[in-house]
Amino acid sequence: MDKKIIIAGPRGKMGTEAIQMVHSEQTFELVACIDRINGGKQLQDIEGLPDLSVPIYENPEACFQEIDADIFIDLTVPGSGFEHTKLALLYGICPVVGTSGFTEEQISALEDLSMTHGTGCIIAPNFAVGAVLMMQFAKTAAKYLPDVEIIEKHHDQKLDAPSGTAIKTAAMMQETRTSKQQGHPDEKETLVGARGAETDGIHIHSVRLPGLVAHQEVLLGGPGQGLTIKHDSYNRASFMEGIKLCIEKVSQLDRLVYGLENILD
Missing domain, CATH: 3.40.50.720 (NAD(P)-binding Rossmann-like Domain)
Structure with a gap:
């Protein structure tokens, strides 16, 4: 039927x-x-x-x-x-x-x-299967590399920031990640908002530009190493x-x- x-x-x-x-x-x-x-x-x-x-x-x-x-x-x-x-x-x-x-x-x-x-x-914050895999990989990685930031990039007609995908990614990582504040304890923004939004110590940065569709990078760092998990939707x-x-x-x-x-x- x-x-x-x-x-x-x-x-x-x-x-x-x-x-x-x-x-x-x-x-x-x-x-x-x-x-x-x-x-x-x-x-x-x-x-x-x-x-x-x-x-x-x-x-x-x-x-x-x-x-x-x-x-x-x-x-x-x-x-x-x-x-x-x-x-x-x-x-x-x-x-x-x-x-x-x-x-x-x-x-x-x-x-x-x-x-x-x-x-x-x-x-579903994101219907792209690749984006869902990106979130799951980030959840696994955050257990071992708890220093993490998210950069999400979308078209300039998107109304909400950060994106639902970024919020969902951060929430999933919080399930495995040791809660911590990142960066120097005396860090100071000389321009308000320069470090983006923050949830549980994870910084989220939103980019809005014409020509973009939906893109996200999860950047994880540890002593002497870095890991980037990235997904791009090039069209709908x-x-x-x-x-x-x-x-x-x-x-x-x-x-x-x-x-x-x-x-x-």
């Missing part, structure tokens, strides 16, 4: 790529889109979008009420993404969320809602295999899973 899918954020670069991916898969069916404008139109009415007779809704609740769907994919921004995901769970539609920037409180609220309704949900096709995997797995869950690494075999 085909998986019936709703996508929020169809005009974004990720949304457009996801529409093409869903349309190309024989067992997936795109049944509606949610957009903050263009309500009442079809995808085929919007310049630059595929020539498909798929309805667009501005009101997400109306969409969930009227459309028979199995999976909801959110590729929007944190504020609307959180509200969309709550509604999808309330209507028994399994969310796959690529929107980053949710707070710990928001994730906790979605976890409770997912468990209460027994509806699977996957939130790199995220589609992860989204496909989430679509296949999410309906088998009865709770929220945070991070693609938790559903890899």
Whole structure:
């Protein structure tokens, strides 16, 4: 049986790529889109979008009420993404969320809602399988090389900093890394922010430039040595295999899973 899918954020670069991916898969069916404008139109009415007779809704609740769907994919921004995901769970539609920037409180609220309704949900800070491997390698390395900094680089239209991937990487390393403050104890920033953000002594630096997509380096150092673990997404096709995997797995869950690494075999 085909998986019936709703996508929020169809005009974004990720949304457009996801529409093409869903349309190309024989067992997936795109049944509606949610957009903050263009309500009442079809995808085929919007310049630059595929020539498909798929309805667009501005009101997400109306969409969930009227459309028979199995999976909801959110590729929007944190504020609307959180509200969309709550509604999808309330209507028994399994969310796959690529929107980053949710707070710990928001994730906790979605976890409770997912468990209460027994509806699977996957939130993935990064859908690229290579990025997930990078995070897992960094987690292993941090046990032996606890002096570490993260540099994440994204396109200049990204709204949150640091990225969800960087935050997730730091959290995973904290599971194995000995907590410590890094650098000279008398270190002083002569320009505020020069050392980046800090969590548990790990410094995170965010770069935003046109031409970038999604890139991250984890730099680890020890006496006389250094280790760099790096991942690059050169275009948004790199995220589609992860989204496909989430679509296949999410309906088998009865709770929220945070991070693609938790559903890899």
